[in-house]
Each structure stands twice: as structure tokens, then as C-alpha cells.
Amino acid sequence: MKTYNVGIIGATGMVGQRFATLLENHPWFNVKLLAASSRSAGKTYEEAVSAKWAMTKPIPEAMKHLVVLDAEKDIDQIAGEVDFVFCAVDMPKDQIRALEEAYAKAECPVISNNSAHRHTPDVPMIVPEINPEHAEIIHAQRKRLGTKRGFVAVKSNCSLQSYVPALHPLMAQFKVTKALACTYQAISGAGKTFKTWPEMVDNVIPFIGGEEEKSEIEPLKIWGKIEGDQIVDATTPSITTQCLRVPVQDGHTAAVFVSFEKKPSIDEIKRAWAEFKGEPQDLNLPSAPKQFLHYFEEDNRPQAKLDRELEGGMAVSMGRLREDSQYDYKFVCLSHNTLRGAAGGAVLMAELLTAKGFMD
Ligand code: NAP
Numbered sequence: 104m105k106t107y108n109v110g111i112i113g114a115t116g117m118v119g120q121r122f123a124t125l126l127e128n129h130p131w132f133n134v135k136l137l138a139a140s141s142r143s144a145g146k147t148y149e150e151a152v153s154a155k156w157a158m159t160k161p162i163p164e165a166m167k168h169l170v171v172l173d174a175e176k177d178i179d180q181i182a183g184e185v186d187f188v189f190c191a192v193d194m195p196k197d198q199i200r201a202l203e204e205a206y207a208k209a210e211c212p213v214i215s216n217n218s219a220h221r222h223t224p225d226v227p228m229i230v231p232e233i234n235p236e237h238a239e240i241i242h243a244q245r246k247r248l249g250t251k252r253g254f255v256a257v258k259s260n261c262s263l264q265s266y267v268p269a270l271h272p273l274m275a276q277f278k279v280t281k282a283l284a285c286t287y288q289a290i291s292g293a294g295k296t297f298k299t300w301p302e303m304v305d306n307v308i309p310f311i312g313g314e315e316e317k318s319e320i321e322p323l324k325i326w327g328k329i330e331g332d333q334i335v336d337a338t339t340p341s342i343t344t345q346c347l348r349v350p351v352q353d354g355h356t357a358a359v360f361v362s363f364e365k366k367p368s369i370d371e372i373k374r375a376w377a378e379f380k381g382e383p384q385d386l387n388l389p390s391a392p393k394q395f396l397h398y399f400e401e402d403n404r405p406q407a408k409l410d411r412e413l414e415g416g417m418a419v420s421m422g423r424l425r426e427d428s429q430y431d432y433k434f435v436c437l438s439h440n441t442l443r444g445a446a447g448g449a450v451l452m453a454e455l456l457t458a459k460g461f462m463d
Contacts, residue, residue, distance in 0.1 A: 107186040107462055108135040109453075112174045112206075114166075115139040115152045117294040118191035118216050121446035123148075126189075127163040129450070130389050131457060135185050137169050139192075144173035157296050175202060182209035187462055189449055191216035193294065207253035212462060214453045215257045216445050218313075221321060224333035228257045228324050230264070230448065231388070231455045232381030232395050233271050236329070238459055243332035254461070258452060259325060260317040261444030262286045262346055265436040266357045267322045268396060268419045270340075272379040273372060274326070278364035279340040283430065286318065287349045287356040289407065292440045296352065303350050314346040354407030355440045360430035369424055372432070373398055376421060388454040390447060392418040405437040416442025417451065 109126065113119040114137035126134050138144075143151035149167040156162060172181060174192065181188065188206060190213050192199060199219035206213045220226040225244040227237035241254045248254070259267075266284045273279055288311060290296065290303050297304055319342045326337035349356075367375070376396040383391035392414035398421050399405055405413075405420035413420055416439035424434040438444055456462060 104131055106131055106133050107457065108133050108184065110134070110136045110138060110181050110185040110188040112138045112188050112190040113192035114148065114171065115143050115155070116191055116193060117157060117291055118441060118445045120152065120156065120158050121441045122189050122191070122450070123163055123166055124158050124160045125446055125450055127165070131454065132450070134166060136172055136181060137166060138172040138174035138177065138181060141173050141176070143171045144176075146171055155299070157291070178205050178209055182206060182211035185211065187212035187214060187453065189214050189216070189446070189453070191445070203255045204248065207248055207250060207255050210250055210253040212253060212456075213255045214449050214456075215255055216449055217257070218260065218317065220255050220257050221259065221324070223255075226255050226257055227334065228259050228321065229452045229455070230259060230267065230325055231383045231391075231451045232268065234325050235382040235455055237334060238456055238461060240329050240334055241461055246332070256452060256456060258445065258449045259321045260314070261292055261440040262288060262314055262318045262344075262355060263322055264440070264444040264448065265355060265419050265438040266359045267325060268438070269359065269376070269421055269434070269436045270361065272375040272396070273363070273367065276375070277367045279361055280364055281341045281362050281430070283360040284318065284342065284344045285358045286314075286344065286346045287351070287358075288314070288346060289351040289353045289355055289440050290348065291353045292355065293348070297350075303348065306350055308348040309345075311346045311348055315344045318342070318344040318346060351407045353439060353441060354411035354437055355444060356405070356407055356435060356437045358433070358435050360427055360433045362431045366431045369432075372424060383451055383455060386455070386458050388451060388458065390415070390417060390451045390454055394418060396421065398422065398424070405435065407437060410437055411439040415447070417447050419443065
């Protein structure tokens with residue numbers, strides 16, 4: 104397999120640090136450059152990031168001495184030196200949209216963790232096991248942008264990366280009609296640690312700005328269909344959510360209630376989860392979990408602390424599946440928000456797009 108040079112835009116942030124550690128020994132992708140805001144530009148990565156390094160692994164040796172570039176000013180240099188970039192920045196949405204399109208127009212594909220382009224109709228929002236076919240919309244996007252290689256592909260919000268994978272294998276056969284999800288979200292989802300957000304120690308905050316809207320609307324794009332030059336959102340199931348911030352460093356849990364047109368048995372649901380696999384498993388992509396969906400029979404699992412790192416933080420785990428008096432069933436599920444839910448999901452998407460030839 105050929106190797107690809109990549110850049111990390113927003114390398115000093117929480118998700119950027121995840122990218123750095125995940126890509127350290129990646130078999131296909133070689134991190135050639137790092138970029139962030141003008142505040143970090145000109146410093147070595149070690150200088151720029153050391154005070155806010157939040158990973159348990161140390162700063163990758165090969166990246167410590169790279170001089171951080173300015174993501175906004177050095178676009179042509181960056182686009183000229185790498186095959187594509189990963190992007191996770193904290194900026195106003197209109198500026199992120201402009202920045203990502205500028206990279207795409209400079210013929211540098213962008214694999215984005217940001218929400219700015221999630222509702223652009225010709226930008227695919229891919230969960231690789233669920234909607235890999237949405238990659239085909241990139242041809243229409245390239246036509247609109249006037250590019251040969253450049254495009255933007257996005258990852259969905261981290262909140263939904265547990266319950267959407269759990270519902271997906273049940274959709275076609277049993278038709279999910281409605282779902283209610285209460286999410287219990289880790290503080291790293293806000294780019295924070297307990298050190299930088301001491302108010303979260305011994306606390307629960309029942310509001311995460313914009314999160315409930317994303318958690319309800321984004322699944323419909325993921326389950327949408329390509330029609331002509333755009334992805335048209337699905338109209339079902341109806342989803343309602345409440346999103347709470349809880350004092351956990353990593354790992355988003357969701358309590359889910361679900362009803363079906365054709366109610367399956369508990370065994371049928373467990374079998375659908377156990378048997379489900381997608382293109383990443385078929386293609387044996389480097390970051391793909393062997394088993395995407397795991398079910399715990401123990402009543403007190405999955406637990407964020409014990410189970411978030413399952414299969415390198417790329418698997419989704421479920422437990423406590425049982426009948427409900429108002430909905431057909433209820434269960435809990437968990438996924439790692441900065442691995443499967445952010446950087447890991449984006450790396451897997453990049454692997455999928457590479458395998459499909461979009462990075463050549
Ligand atoms: P973060 O820790 O606050 O990091 C923000 C990054 O953006 C830093 O590298 C920062 O560089 C850079 N940045 C800020 N202003 C910039 C500018 N004008 N030009 C270039 N770079 C700039 O944020 P995060 O948690 O990593 O999140 C980054 C993005 O990923 C956000 O859009 C977020 O919604 C999304 N996301 C996060 C998670 C998660 O679990 N954390 C999950 C999914 C998606 P400096 O250090 O130089 O300021």
C-alpha cells in the first residue's frame with residue numbers, strides 16, 4: 104500500500120492531539136505537518152502544546168520538533184506538501200466553512216471533525232460502517248468546487264455515535280419508527296479536562312449548546328440517500344434527545360428508548376447487533392474494529408471507564424436491553440467520543456476514502 108503525507112489542522116486542540124497520537128504509527132498515513140492558529144504558529148509542536156497536552160500517551164517524538172504552521176495563512180504551502188488534511192478547529196462556523204473550502208479548492212482533500220459543513224448537501228457525513236456509499240457524492244461536490252482532487256468530507260457529531268450504530272442494523276428489517284436518547288457526555292467533548300474545567304468535578308450540567316439539535320437532525324443525513332447532486336435526508340425515524348454533560352473525562356453514554364413498525368424479539372436485536380459488519384470490516388481497514396457492536400450481559404455494563412477503550416476505542420457497546428412500557432425497548436450504549444466519535448472515526452473515514460481511490 105502506498106503511503107500518504109497528511110497534515111493536522113487544529114493539531115494543538117483536544118481532537119488534534121488525538122489525531123497526532125492515532126497517526127503516530129499509522130501504516131498508510133505519515134504526518135508531515137501540523138497547523139493551528141496564529142497563537143501557536145512559529146512554535147515547535149512541543150512548545151505550542153505542552154501545557155495543554157491531555158493525552159495519556161506522550162507527544163509523538165517525530166512531531167515534537169515540527170514547527171506549527173498558521174492554518175489560515177499557510178494554505179498554499181500546506182496544500183502543496185500533503186496529500187490531504189485532517190481538520191478540527193475551534194472557530195466561528197462561517198470561518199471554518201471558508202477555511203475548509205479554501206483547502207479543497209487548493210486541491211487538498213479535507214477530512215473534517217467540524218460541524219460547519221455537515222449540512223452542505225454535497226458534503227458526505229460518513230460513519231464508515233453505515234453509509235460508505237455517500238462517498239460517491241464527492242464527484243458532484245468536486246464539480247461544484249471546480250476541483251480535480253479537492254473535497255470536504257465530514258464526521259458526524261460525537262453524541263450520536265453510540266445510538267445511531269445501535270439502531271442502524273435494526274432499521275431495514277424492523278423499521279425504527281421513533282427513538283428517544285438521553286446522552287451523558289464526557290468533558291473531553293468540550294475540548295476540556297478536569298484541570299481546565301474544575302466546575303465539572305462533582306457536577307452535572309443539563310445543557311450543551313446546539314447538541315440536541317445535532318443529535319436529532321444529523322442521523323437523518325446519515326440515513327439519507329444520494330439524489331442527483333445532493334444527499335437528501337431521511338424523514339424517519341423521529342428522534343428526540345436530551346444531552347447532559349457529566350463528570351467523565353472520555354466516553355459518551357446514551358440511554359435509548361426505541362419503537363419499531365415490526366417489533367423484533369430481544370434475541371433478534373442481539374443477533375442483529377452481533378452479526379452486523381460494514382465495509383471497514385470487509386476491507387479490513389487498519390482502524391476498523393473487528394467487531395463493531397458489542398453487547399454486555401452484565402447489568403452494570405457498559406461503563407465509560409471500563410469499556411470506552413474497547414477495540415482501541417473504535418467499537419460501540421450496548422447493554423441492559425429490555426422491554427419498556429411506553430416504547431418497545433430500552434437499552435444503554437457507549438462510544439468513545441474522541442476516538443470513534445472524533446479523531447478515530449475521521450481516520451477510519453480517511454482510510455475508507457483512500458481505499459475507494461478518493462485520495463489519489
Ligand atoms: P480545542 O481543544 O479547543 O482545539 C481547537 C483547535 O483549533 C486548536 O488547535 C486551536 O489552535 C485551533 N484554532 C482556533 N482558532 C483557530 C484559527 N483561527 N485558525 C486555525 N486554528 C485555530 O477544540 P476540540 O475539542 O479539539 O474541537 C475542535 C473541533 O472538533 C470543533 O469543531 C469541535 O466541535 C469538533 N469536535 C470535537 C469533539 C471532541 O470530542 N472534543 C468531538 C467531535 C467534534 P490554538 O491552540 O493555536 O489556539
